[in-house]
Amino acid sequence: MRIFVAGATGVIGRRLTPMLVADGHQVTGMTRSPEKAGALAAMGAEPAVVDALDAAAVREAVLAARPEAVIHQLTSLPRRIDPRRIERDFAMNDRLRSEGTRHLVQAAQEAGAERILAQSIAFAYAPGRPGTLHAETDALYLDSPRAFRRSALALGELERTALDAGGIVLRYGYFYGPGSAISKGGSMCEDIARRRLPVVGKGAGVWSFIHVDDAARATVAALTTGASGAYNIVDDDPAAVSQWLPALADALGAPRPRRVPAFIARIFVGEFGVSAMTRAQGASNELAGRELGWTPRHASWREGFRSALG
Numbered sequence: 542m543r544i545f546v547a548g549a550t551g552v553i554g555r556r557l558t559p560m561l562v563a564d565g566h567q568v569t570g571m572t573r574s575p576e577k578a579g580a581l582a583a584m585g586a587e588p589a590v591v592d593a594l595d596a597a598a599v600r601e602a603v604l605a606a607r608p609e610a611v612i613h614q615l616t617s618l619p620r621r622i623d624p625r626r627i628e629r630d631f632a633m634n635d636r637l638r639s640e641g642t643r644h645l646v647q648a649a650q651e652a653g654a655e656r657i658l659a660q661s662i663a664f665a666y667a668p669g670r671p672g673t674l675h676a677e678t679d680a681l682y683l684d685s686p687r688a689f690r691r692s693a694l695a696l697g698e699l700e701r702t703a704l705d706a707g708g709i710v711l712r713y714g715y716f717y718g719p720g721s722a723i724s725k726g727g728s729m730c731e732d733i734a735r736r737r738l739p740v741v742g743k744g745a746g747v748w749s750f751i752h753v754d755d756a757a758r759a760t761v762a763a764l765t766t767g768a769s770g771a772y773n774i775v776d777d778d779p780a781a782v783s784q785w786l787p788a789l790a791d792a793l794g795a796p797r798p799r800r801v802p803a804f805i806a807r808i809f810v811g812e813f814g815v816s817a818m819t820r821a822q823g824a825s826n827e828l829a830g831r832e833l834g835w836t837p838r839h840a841s842w843r844e845g846f847r848s849a850l851g
Contacts, residue, residue: 547593553757625809625811625813663824667684747822
């Protein structure tokens with residue numbers, strides 16, 4: 542199969558592209574950085590250096606590749622996310638999710654691609670009752686507080702664009718493993734080692750995780766199985782911050798995280814950061830297991846944090 546991977550040097554792209562090449566696919570990897578073209582060639586992919594916001598350049602690259610499938614993994618995220626600066630720091634990422642998605646999907650359709658896959662997230666659902674485990678039919682948080690609203694709307698646009706074209710949306714959980722923020726040398730683990738990432742309040746916010754290799758494997762599965770729609774790509778073990786954060790510190794050999802009241806934490810991480818720590822809700826992978834025939838090899842972060850941080 543001829544496959545065009547946009548964002549082939551991102552967190553998932555770096556795991557996915559070699560998998561596709563090893564499976565015998567002909568892969569064109571798109572990056573906006575000329576410095577990363579060599580890395581793509583080393584993975585066995587044909588490099589395409591393209592600015593995703595340049596519609597004509599995207600069209601030219603996709604048509605030249607003649608892909609049967611297009612995989613959208615475009616992101617532009619800071620190495621260390623500051624919850625107080627989400628609106629500023631996510632400006633380019635939001636443009637990639639809106640404008641970049643339109644350019645890529647239009648080019649994919651013109652090229653006759655039979656399969657379009659797009660990266661989304663499994664932690665942007667509208668809040669439900671305490672204890673809610675979100676399914677794909679639940680609404681996205683499109684009327685979220687101001688700090689995240691533009692990002693939520695851009696995410697909604699990405700999903701509509703992909704789904705209107707008959708594509709598949711992969712809603713990944715929080716990444717951990719090589720190249721992610723939750724890895725040995727990753728920004729979140731650095732903060733934990735320095736005791737800069739506390740449990741806020743009761744730490745009741747629930748997170749759903751996914752190892753980067755399991756996310757890549759789910760993406761490979763979606764190339765050949767599953768109807769058009771959204772799928773949560775998360776592990777089997779959604780967990781409260783009060784559980785996973787101390788466990789991650791222990792896996793790193795770091796000091797146990799401090800506990801900080803929400804009203805104090807709000808000064809340093811803003812309302813968005815406090816919400817993630819105290820009110821976030823998890824997601825279910827039942828649909829992906831049934832429709833994509835995919836199950837995570839790291840079924841729980843509990844094992845994954847100990848053995849597969851990278």
